[in-house]
Amino acid sequence: MLQTAASQASGTGRGDDPLLVLHSVGKTFSTGVTALSGVNLAIGEGDFVSLLGPSGCGKSTALRLIAGLATPTAGHIAWQGAGFSGRSNVGFVFQEPTLMPWSSVFDNVWLPLRLRGVSREKAAPAVRQMLDRVHLSGFERAVPRELSGGMKMRVSIARALVTKPSLLLMDEPFAALDEITRFKLNADLLELWEQERFTTIFVTHSVFESVFLSTRIVVMAARPGRVFDEIAVDAPFPRDEAFRTSPEYAALCRRVSGVLAAAMEGVAHDGR
Amino acid sequence: MTVADRPLRGGLDAEEARRIRAQRIERVGRWLFPLLIMAAAIWLWDRICVWNEIPHYILPRPYLVVQTLWTDAALLFGSLLTTLRITFLGLLLAVVGGVGLAVLFTQSKWVEMSFFPFAVVLQVTPIVAIFPLINIYVGNQTAKLLLCAWIVAFFPILSNTTLGLNSVDRNLIDLFKLNRASRWQQLWHLRLPAAMPYFLGGLKIAGGLSLIGAVVAEFVAGASGQSSGLASRIIEAGYRLNAPRLFAALILISVTGILIFLVLSLVSHLALRRWHESALKQEG
Numbered sequence: 001m002l003q004t005a006a007s008q009a010s011g012t013g014r015g016d017d018p019l020l021v022l023h024s025v026g027k028t029f030s031t032g033v034t035a036l037s038g039v040n041l042a043i044g045e046g047d048f049v050s051l052l053g054p055s056g057c058g059k060s061t062a063l064r065l066i067a068g069l070a071t072p073t074a075g076h077i078a079w080q081g082a083g084f085s086g087r088s089n090v091g092f093v094f095q096e097p098t099l100m101p102w103s104s105v106f107d108n109v110w111l112p113l114r115l116r117g118v119s120r121e122k123a124a125p126a127v128r129q130m131l132d133r134v135h136l137s138g139f140e141r142a143v144p145r146e147l148s149g150g151m152k153m154r155v156s157i158a159r160a161l162v163t164k165p166s167l168l169l170m171d172e173p174f175a176a177l178d179e180i181t182r183f184k185l186n187a188d189l190l191e192l193w194e195q196e197r198f199t200t201i202f203v204t205h206s207v208f209e210s211v212f213l214s215t216r217i218v219v220m221a222a223r224p225g226r227v228f229d230e231i232a233v234d235a236p237f238p239r240d241e242a243f244r245t246s247p248e249y250a251a252l253c254r255r256v257s258g259v260l261a262a263a264m265e266g267v268a269h270d271g272r
Numbered sequence: 273m274t275v276a277d278r279p280l281r282g283g284l285d286a287e288e289a290r291r292i293r294a295q296r297i298e299r300v301g302r303w304l305f306p307l308l309i310m311a312a313a314i315w316l317w318d319r320i321c322v323w324n325e326i327p328h329y330i331l332p333r334p335y336l337v338v339q340t341l342w343t344d345a346a347l348l349f350g351s352l353l354t355t356l357r358i359t360f361l362g363l364l365l366a367v368v369g370g371v372g373l374a375v376l377f378t379q380s381k382w383v384e385m386s387f388f389p390f391a392v393v394l395q396v397t398p399i400v401a402i403f404p405l406i407n408i409y410v411g412n413q414t415a416k417l418l419l420c421a422w423i424v425a426f427f428p429i430l431s432n433t434t435l436g437l438n439s440v441d442r443n444l445i446d447l448f449k450l451n452r453a454s455r456w457q458q459l460w461h462l463r464l465p466a467a468m469p470y471f472l473g474g475l476k477i478a479g480g481l482s483l484i485g486a487v488v489a490e491f492v493a494g495a496s497g498q499s500s501g502l503a504s505r506i507i508e509a510g511y512r513l514n515a516p517r518l519f520a521a522l523i524l525i526s527v528t529g530i531l532i533f534l535v536l537s538l539v540s541h542l543a544l545r546r547w548h549e550s551a552l553k554q555e556g
Contacts, residue, residue, distance in 0.1 A: 069446050092450050098443040101547045102465045111461070115451040143547050163451075 018042040018080060019167060019199050020066065026074035026224075027061050035061040037224035039075070043167075046197040050210035050217045052256070054264055058225020059203040063169050066201065067092055091160030091198075093170040097152035099144040099159075105131065106140040109158045116163070123162075130158040133192060150181040157189065161198070168200045174209070186212055187240065194237055207260060211252045212239060219256070221263040228263035231256055332516040337523065340516035348505065348517070352524050355501040358414070358486040359532070362421025366478050369422065370429030371471065378437040378463060379455070388434075395427040399485060403492040417489045417501075424485030428477040436470025437463045469548045472540035479532040487525060 022041040028034045036058040043049055051059040064070045066077060067090050099108045106127055107114075113123040131137055134154040144152055153173060160168060174182040190213055193200060204210050210217050214233050221228040235248055243249050284292070314334050320326070321333045328336055341348065373391070377384035399420055410416045440463055448458050490503035502521050509518040544551035 067446075067450060069449060090450060092447060094443045094447075096443065098441060098447060100444065100462070100465065102468070111447075112451045114461070115448065115453045115457055145547060 017045060019045045019047075020080065021078045022062075022066075022075065023078065024075040025062075025065060025072045025077060027058070027065060027070065028073045034224040036065070036072075037074075037226050039225075039227055041218060041227060043199060043201060046199055048193055048200045048202065048213055048215045050214040051201065051203045051220060052205065052207065052210045052217050052260060053220030053225075053228070054222055054260075055205065056225070057220040057222040057263075059220055060171050061225065062220075063092075063171050063201060063203055066090075066167075067169055089163060089165045089167070091163065091165035091168040093153075093156050093160045093168070093173045095172045095175060097144070097149075097156040099152060099155055101144050103143070104140060105136065105142050105144070105147070105155050108144070108155055109162050112159060112163045126162055127158075130162045131155075133161075133195075134158045134188065148181075149177055150185060153177065153185060154188075157192075161192070164196075165198065168198050170200065170202045172203050172205065175205070182209070183241075183244075189213065190237075190239060207253055207256050208244075211249060211256055212244060217256055219259045219263050229259050231259060329513040329515050332519060336516045337519040341520040341523070344517055344520060348502070348520060348524060351500055351502045351505045351521070352528065355483075355486055355490070355503070355525070356528065358417045358421055358490075358501065359483045359528075362418050362425055362486060363479060363482040365418065365422045366425035366429050366482060367475065370426045370474070370478070371433050373430050374433035374437055374467075375459065377434050378459075384434070391427060391430055394423055399424050399488055400492055403489060407493065413493065416493055417486060420489030421482045421485035424488075425478040425482035428481065429471065429474040432470045432474030432477075433467050436467025439470070440466045469540075469544055469550060472536075472543060476533065476536045476540060479536045480529055483525070483529050483532060 020043050022039050025036060025039045025041075026034070027036040039058075039062065041062075051062060053059055061070070065072050100111070103111075109127045109130055110118075110120065110123050113126065114120075128137070128140070131140065134157055136151065136154055136158065139147070139151070144155070147155070156173070160170075174185050177185065186209060193213075202210070202213060211233060217231045217233060219228045219231065220226065233252060235243065235252065317331075318334050321328075321331055332340075373387070377388065402423070403416075403420060406416055406419055410419060444462055444466075445458070448462055453461070486501070487503045490501045491507065502525055505521045506518055509515070509521065541551050
């Protein structure tokens with residue numbers, strides 16, 4: 001039974017050996033609200049999966065369940081494949097930069113390693129390399145309030161990646177940024193991803209962002225939160241600013257918008 | 273061309289120039305005006321003594337108070353030292369006890385729920401009313417006074433630090449959980465630094481309260497006549513109708529309280545200036 005669900009779910013996945021599989025996962029809160037219901041989803045190794053949907057469709061809840069910050073009320077989440085070490089090595093980027101305001105940029109990025117018992121000296125090369133890769137070299141000693149919103153988010157990404165996680169979870173990380181900064185961070189994130197191909201689950205409510213970044217888009221519907229449809233984004237990498245203006249991109253956006261509209265209409269029908 | 277966009281000196285428009293002028297006046301005025309009012313008050317005090325021919329044992333003239341401060345310096349500053357010792361030891365114990373209890377509270381909701389009401393009871397009961405009991409049960413004079421100063425000073429530290437330890441960004445707590453941080457790591461790297469501004473706010477209040485606690489305790493204990501802090505000097509001077517010394521001791525206590533507040537404010541500013549909103553200069 002479970003195998004069927006898994007194989008169905010992994011239908012659009014890229015790898016044969018998914019990193020993790022959600023088996024009819026549901027979450028009902030003590031308030032009686034059902035945030036998620038019957039979610040089957042397989043995340044392949046090296047995938048960049050976007051969870052796209054209207055607010056209240058349980059995208060963030062799904063992310064918290066995968067991270068192990070909450071437990072599902074129904075179904076279960078199975079970690080497989082090479083990254084079986086699983087949850088112990090998950091990077092998380094929140095909607096807000098969520099930095100420690102009293103710590104320098106270096107100390108903020110060092111934190112995950114520090115909590116694993118890595119000394120400042122031992123961590124320094126990894127931290128510096130990571131800061132360099134998010135284009136923040138030279139800002140080691142700055143404190144968060146001295147940085148712009150985009151720079152804070154870069155620190156947050158560096159902190160999530162410094163442990164070389166097998167899975168990166170991002171919860172609408174660029175939603176609060178202006179469009180120019182967001183485009184830049186989209187491109188930079190993709191560049192990082194192309195170098196290392198860390199498996200990523202990216203929650204967003206932007207069609208354009210999800211098409212630009214993903215290898216696969218999972219469209220979700222609300223009340224109760226569930227998977228509505230999955231769309232593979234076959235456009236080749238590297239994707240750059242030229243991709244944003246290509247007819248291929250426009251066509252994909254149109255298609256995803258259509259599915260999203262259907263998902264939201266489904267809500268209206270259910271509501272009646 | 274309107275008046276507003278006509279270029280003025282230094283390329284500033286009229287509004288900016290006015291703002292700079294206002295800032296300059298405020299910078300000077302912040303010190304100057306209180307000093308002027310103070311000087312006027314002292315002058316008026318002196319005049320009232322002269323105009324009404326008030327005898328110095330009722331209301332001494334200001335210069336007499338200053339003179340007493342000088343002639344009785346050995347006696348007064350010796351007493352000040354005694355009071356200061358109680359104040360600082362009391363504050364130190366309040367910090368240790370307040371922060372320690374607050375940390376204990378955040379480790380377990382049950383401990384907090386069970387013990388916080390007792391802390392409130394200690395806080396709301398006037399120290400003057402508790403003191404006779406302490407007087408009966410505690411023999412050592414210094415211990416008595418310390419206990420009083422501690423009871424008065426520890427509550428703001430406890431309640432502020434508890435609040436601070438609990439007002440941590442939920443996402444940061446999740447981040448620590450994701451990285452499998454131990455309770456100790458969460459406390460040391462996250463909760464304590466996050467509580468710092470709250471603790472320092474409590475400390476500023478507690479510093480003044482500790483002095484008040486030390487003085488009040490000595491007042492109540494002073495009747496038994498063994499202490500030698502500033503409070504007993506005041507009582508003594510009151511009995512002997514030595515008003516100049518009474519005023520001198522009073523001034524010493526006030527100045528001490530102000531100094532404690534200023535020092536703690538400076539400590540707070542230095543500790544927070546790099547990151548916390550409260551210590552940042554306001555712009556615009």
